[in-house]
Amino acid sequence: MTYLDHAASTPLLPEVAEAMLASMKAEFGNPSSVHGYGRRAKQVVEDAREKVAAAVGALPAEITFTGGGTEADNLALKGPFGLIPGRHVVVSAIEHRAVLDTVEWLERQGAKVSAVAVGPEGIVDPLKVAAAVNSSTVIVSVMAVNNEIGTVQPIEEIVAAVKAVNPSTLVHTDAVQALGNLPVDVKLWGVDLASFAAHKLGGPKGVGALFVRNGVRLTPLIHGGGHERGLRSGTSNVAGIAGFGVAAEIAAREVHAKSEALLALRAQLLDGIRRAVPDAGVNGDLTTRIPGNLNVSIPGTEGETLLMLLDQAGIACSSGSACASGALDPSHVLLAIGTDRALAVGSLRLSMGRATTPDDVASLLEVFPDIVGRARRAA
Ligand SMILES: Cc1ncc(COP(=O)(O)O)c(C=O)c1O
Structure with a gap:
């Protein structure tokens, strides 16, 4: 199998799996307990908090662990x-x-929402954002x-x-796709809130974090025992958090080397696709995009057909359309940047x-011409 769907989720890193297993076996205590078992589990959580904070340029106290990127986004928004005047x-x-x-x-619930339009390059214009404020x-x-x-962005x-x-x-910035793909520094960005998800960088699913700048107040989504400084009640997912820390x-350590390797692979991929x-x-x-991403439109095809044929050939990727209730529903992102509907439907995210590896790219390129031909005949 060739896996070209890292934006959906990434394979668990061996070092992460090791840390998670060790923590599940040895640190099974409840991190809120005062006894030694609890203290050791709490130490695992706090060590991971330091690692995540260091990777994103935050203070440990500014990191709140959540049940993933979606929860972090919900908490941030x-x-x-009710704590800040206004409803926009x-x-x-x-x-x-x-x-x-x-x-x-x-x-x-009564809020007013403005959605800022984005041009074909897919880059948000700061002046347009400011004009909406x-x-x-x-x-x-x-x-x-x-x-x-x-x-x-x-x-x-x-x-x-x-x-x-x-x-x-x-x-707030949803930085779920940034960590692991770019150097991240929340202080340099100047944001008040930033969301992260462990499974996009070789960590486990169901674990994320919200950076909450010191001094920013939020009402929690989940009430209970007051864990995570009252921001996210519920006994911590100690093993998942340990894995997130290692990931x-x-x-953070490998981002530059990884970027260089991926830029070369993407050039190989794009060159082959264009041929x-x-x-x-x-x-x-x-x-202006992360090195590992390539999103291409293949005229005269449907993404779902391409995906299916690629899957049969042992290649996993994503399409720019989803089959919702029997009809092809093109991606809101591609439509928002002005992609023609038919092209959006025939898009692939690699x-x-x-x-x-270069062999993964070669495996895709080997089957690509035949698969595109078959998808075109099927459309
Ligand atoms: C940009 C972005 N935000 C949020 C999420 C949701 O994260 P999670 O799957 O951890 O809930 C994802 C994952 O697909 C994402 O890519």
């Missing part, structure tokens, strides 16, 4: 309401559903890296532009990671 939210049109569906829910804007949320087209500039209009507006440490399918088009700006 719902948490400030600004998002970009290319956010992940974890953000878009959350703000739709807030809208049903007003005196009632509680929070702005713009992702650091788009999960479909991999484009890197100018977060630092967005924060500066937003704060120039309303210094009390909070800025974050490795991600096989000269009318293939790249969705979004090619250079995402590479730490384990991807």
Whole structure:
């Protein structure tokens, strides 16, 4: 099997699996217990908090562990309401559903939502974001890296532009696709809140974190025993958190070397695709994107057919469309950046990671011309 779907999830790193197993076997105590078992489990959680904090440029006290990226996004967006005057939210049109569906829910509760349009390059314009901000804007949320087209957003500039209009507006970034793919420094970005998910960087699923800048107040989503400084009640997922810590440490250490390797692989991939399918088009700006992502439109095809044929050939990737109730539903991201509907339906996301090799790329390229031909005949 050739795995080219690292943006969906990444294989667990061996070092992570080892740390998780060790923690499950030895540190089974409840981290809230005062006895030695509890203290050891708590130490595991606090060591991981330090590692995650160091990987993203935060203080350990600014890291709240959550049950994944979706929960971190929900906490970031719902948490400030009622604590800061105003009821307006600004998002970009290319956010992940974890953000878009959350703000739709807030809208049903009475919030006002502005979605900032994004051009064909797939990069959010800080001036457009600032133009949407007003005196009632509680929070702005713009992702650091788009999960479909991999484009890197100018977060630092967005924060500066937003704060120039309303210094009390909070800025959140969904950085789930950034950690492991880019150097991350929340202090450099200047954000108030940032979401992360362990499974995108070789860690386990169901574990994430929200960076909450010192001084920012949030109402928790989950009430109970007051864990995570009252922000996320519930006994901590000690093994998952231990795995996240190790994954974050490795991600930060290896990000530069990994980027170089992936840039070379992507050039090989794109070159081969263009030779096989000269009318293939790249969705979004090619250079301002994480090295492991390539999102291409293959005219005259349906992504679902391509996916199925590739899967039969042992290659796993994603398409820019999903089959919702029997009809092909093109990706909201591709439509938002102005991709023609038919091209959006015929799009593929090929995402590479730490384990991807030139042989993986060659395996895809070997079967690609035949598969595109068959998909075109089937369309
Ligand atoms: C940009 C982005 N945000 C949020 C999420 C959700 O994270 P999780 O799967 O950990 O809930 C994902 C995962 O697909 C993502 O890519």
